[in-house]
Amino acid sequence: xxKVVILLLVSIIVISSVFANGVVEEKDSSKVTLKFWYTYGDxxxxxxxxxxxxMWEKANPDIKIDCIRQDGSQYHQMIVTSFxxxxxxxVARIDITNTASYANQGGLKAVSDxxxxxxxxxxxxxxxxxxxxxxxxxxGLPLDTNCKVAVVNTKILKDELSLNEVPSxxxxxxxxxxxxxxxxxxxxxxxxxxxxxxxxxxxxxxTDENFTKASGYFNSxxxxxxxxxxxxLHNDGIFTIRDLDGSVDAWDGIESEYAMFFEGxxxxxxxxxxxxxxxxxxxxxxxxxxxxxxxxxxVVFSTSKYQDAAWKFAQFMTSDAVQEAMLKSGQLPxxxxxxxxxxxxxxxxxxxxxxxxxxxxxxxxxxxxSDIETLWKNCxxxxxxxxxxxxxxxxxxxxxxxxxxxx
Amino acid sequence: xxYRIKNYSRRDLxxxxxxxxxxxxxxxxxxxxxxxxxxxxxxxxxxxxxxxQGNISFIGLENFKVIFTESNKEFWYAYRNNFLxxxxxxxxxxxxxxxxxxxxxxxxxGGSIFKVGFYLPVITSWVIVSLVFKYxxxxxxxxxxxxxxxxxxxxxxxxxxxxxxxWSGNAAIWLMGIWKNxxxxxxxxxxxxxxxxxxxxxxxxxxxxxxxQKFRFITVPSLKPTTFFVxxxxxxxxxxxxxxxxxxxSGGPNGKTSVLQYMLYDRAFAxxxxxxASAVGLISSITIVLLTLIMNKVFKLDNKEGxx
Numbered sequence: 001x002x003k004v005v006i007l008l009l010v011s012i013i014v015i016s017s018v019f020a021n022g023v024v025e026e027k028d029s030s031k032v033t034l035k036f037w038y039t040y041g042d043x044x045x046x047x048x049x050x051x052x053x054x055m056w057e058k059a060n061p062d063i064k065i066d067c068i069r070q071d072g073s074q075y076h077q078m079i080v081t082s083f084x085x086x087x088x089x090x091v092a093r094i095d096i097t098n099t100a101s102y103a104n105q106g107g108l109k110a111v112s113d114x115x116x117x118x119x120x121x122x123x124x125x126x127x128x129x130x131x132x133x134x135x136x137x138x139x140g141l142p143l144d145t146n147c148k149v150a151v152v153n154t155k156i157l158k159d160e161l162s163l164n165e166v167p168s169x170x171x172x173x174x175x176x177x178x179x180x181x182x183x184x185x186x187x188x189x190x191x192x193x194x195x196x197x198x199x200x201x202x203x204x205x206x207t208d209e210n211f212t213k214a215s216g217y218f219n220s221x222x223x224x225x226x227x228x229x230x231x232x233l234h235n236d237g238i239f240t241i242r243d244l245d246g247s248v249d250a251w252d253g254i255e256s257e258y259a260m261f262f263e264g265x266x267x268x269x270x271x272x273x274x275x276x277x278x279x280x281x282x283x284x285x286x287x288x289x290x291x292x293x294x295x296x297x298x299v300v301f302s303t304s305k306y307q308d309a310a311w312k313f314a315q316f317m318t319s320d321a322v323q324e325a326m327l328k329s330g331q332l333p334x335x336x337x338x339x340x341x342x343x344x345x346x347x348x349x350x351x352x353x354x355x356x357x358x359x360x361x362x363x364x365x366x367x368x369x370s371d372i373e374t375l376w377k378n379c380x381x382x383x384x385x386x387x388x389x390x391x392x393x394x395x396x397x398x399x400x401x402x403x404x405x406x407x
Numbered sequence: 408x409x410y411r412i413k414n415y416s417r418r419d420l421x422x423x424x425x426x427x428x429x430x431x432x433x434x435x436x437x438x439x440x441x442x443x444x445x446x447x448x449x450x451x452x453x454x455x456x457x458x459x460q461g462n463i464s465f466i467g468l469e470n471f472k473v474i475f476t477e478s479n480k481e482f483w484y485a486y487r488n489n490f491l492x493x494x495x496x497x498x499x500x501x502x503x504x505x506x507x508x509x510x511x512x513x514x515x516x517g518g519s520i521f522k523v524g525f526y527l528p529v530i531t532s533w534v535i536v537s538l539v540f541k542y543x544x545x546x547x548x549x550x551x552x553x554x555x556x557x558x559x560x561x562x563x564x565x566x567x568x569x570x571x572x573x574w575s576g577n578a579a580i581w582l583m584g585i586w587k588n589x590x591x592x593x594x595x596x597x598x599x600x601x602x603x604x605x606x607x608x609x610x611x612x613x614x615x616x617x618x619x620q621k622f623r624f625i626t627v628p629s630l631k632p633t634t635f636f637v638x639x640x641x642x643x644x645x646x647x648x649x650x651x652x653x654x655x656x657s658g659g660p661n662g663k664t665s666v667l668q669y670m671l672y673d674r675a676f677a678x679x680x681x682x683x684a685s686a687v688g689l690i691s692s693i694t695i696v697l698l699t700l701i702m703n704k705v706f707k708l709d710n711k712e713g714x715x
Contacts, residue, residue: 076676076677077676080458080675080676080679083458083459084458101679104679105457105458105459105679106457106459106460107459243546243568243571244546244568244571245546245547245566245568246545246546246547246548246549246550246553246566246568247547248549302459303459368678370677370678371678377659378479378659378660378661381571381659381660381661382660382661385568385571385572385660386572386660400478
């Protein structure tokens with residue numbers, strides 16, 4: 001009896017395995033299936049699946065897209081693992097800061113090798129396009145772009161800072177915020193995305209124009225003054241760093257105590273309009289404005305068996321029709337001819353972001369972005385937490401940055 | 408003599424023939440998931456490993472040289488922190504577990520509530536516990552620790568950014584380790600306490616021994632083998648600390664709260680330095696093996712009857 005039961009179980013397993021494989025084999029062999037990895041949120045994914053994909057399927061019935069939404073917090077680690085296993089995507093939406101690093105590992109296909117790239121490249125905004133450049137070749141196409149703008153609570157501005165409109169200069173804002181008994185300006189942490197806008201706004205410089213040297217720039221008098229300005233504002237009780245002070249997170253705090261913080265286009269201005277929260281250009285300081293460029297690129301993996309099909313899909317995702325569709329979910333376009341389109345300019349939120357992009361700077365393009373961010377973070381943390389001499393710490397960091405940039 | 412050996416070998420072979428099918432699945436799994444990764448890690452610790460191409464070129468001790476001579480001394484901080492974690496947490500876990508199990512064992516009522524209470528941290532997810540600790544050590548009065556020390560008992564003048572400083576960050580990691588593991592040792596001791604003959608306590612009662620004397624002269628010596636077991640497990644476990652470091656401090660500031668496992672993860676997944684990550688892994692393994700050998704020698708574990 002036992003033997004019969006075991007035989008039956010084994011048979012079921014074997015037969016089901018055969019059929020399971022059969023189902024896979026049964027698929028149309030002439031149809032290519034591309035694995036597309038991304039970390040879109042619910043809103044963006046809905047547009048992708050309901051509007052963009054049907055467009056693709058209609059135009060390319062032989063290339064099926066297998067859309068795979070990944071967890072954002074472990075996305076980089078999943079891609080690294082996929083490099084080792086070879087079981088990764090054919091095409092993926094990745095953070096602009098990781099493009100050079102993946103290219104350096106040999107994980108990405110140089111799309112500038114395709115003949116049509118030259119004609120395509122002129123259509124993109126230069127800033128986002130440059131994030132795909134590594135050692136003279138382009139390893140992807142810009143897919144969406146963003147930067148930070150000022151998120152301002154106009155009610156707090158009026159009631160507590162006596163400012164009837166969003167100030168155009170930081171000097172004006174600081175003067176009004178000085179006598180307030182709580183923080184008016186908030187940033188989350190010490191990372192580059194958090195603090196570069198302030199560093200640049202107050203006159204700091206990271207490297208030379210070609211990103212080859214930090215000494216003489218990162219530790220210049222202007223950069224040291226920029227960091228000291230941040231310290232002064234913090235000591236004056238105007239500027240708070242959440243991770244240092246344990247203060248309320250910006251998204252909550254802007255509704256009750258902060259007058260301003262900087263954020264990307266994923267902030268839901270529409271839902272907060274009733275509270276008087278509006279987007280605005282980051283006020284200038286000593287006549288200059290600054291912000292940091294973010295966004296994603298679409299890249300073809302070198303491990304893909306269907307690189308040509310993946311390249312075709314990448315081009316499709318950067319076409320006018322798709323960029324316009326994705327704009328509905330807040331993905332800012334990367335095409336030159338779209339930034340001045342009526343859709344963008346008439347939108348009270350997107351228009352501010354597109355205008356701010358003009359003064360937004362990219363982070364250092366390098367395959368060692370993780371090391372660079374760690375150095376920056378350690379430097380600023382040490383200055384703020386341990387109160388070490390600003391110049392001494394920045395001199396030390398500049399030397400370490402030089403070594404990384406020279407690699 | 409030859410006949411006997413031949414005979415024995417055939418019997419042996421027969422034995423293998425019968426037991427091999429039972430051993431085979433385990434052997435395959437161990438080979439695939441333990442032996443192969445171990446040998447592969449050993450190989451790339453001495454190589455430059457390009458993950459996409461799969462190229463592995465031998466570079467000798469270069470990976471070790473790099474991690475030993477880095478200017479921020481991250482490896483040395485990480486190595487030190489693993490030892491400090493063991494030195495600080497293990498005594499609390501061992502003695503805490505022993506004392507609490509003794510107290511719970513002597514309770515007339517409500518023992519189960521305390522058992523559950525002490526064991527709850529053990530089965531709670533590290534991620535959740537880390538978040539709770541992160542909130543507790545928040546830098547303002549929103550953090551319980553700062554609120555208590557500054558606003559309630561007024562022994563500190565200002566709020567402290569606990570997780571951004573070397574020693575307070577490490578202290579939070581240690582505290583979490585103690586809180587999370589004491590329940591485990593308590594349960595092991597509780598099981599061991601059941602094996603101490605009641606007659607010893609009765610005899611001590613007749614001799615007029617106090618509670619402390621009974622604990623000191625009966626309980627503690629009887630629990631010796633269990634203590635060795637808890638000790639060895641906790642010391643080895645100290646070299647596997649990872650999640651609380653990643654979630655509480657991310658090794659900061661400047662790698663000063665890092666530990667070997669976090670450094671390994673960071674080198675491999677953030678910096679693509681798989682060779683250096685493997686070198687860290689290898690050093691970590693060698694240290695654990697050496698510590699185990701030393702503990703075996705010092706505590707003479709092999710000769711301890713009843714040692715788990």
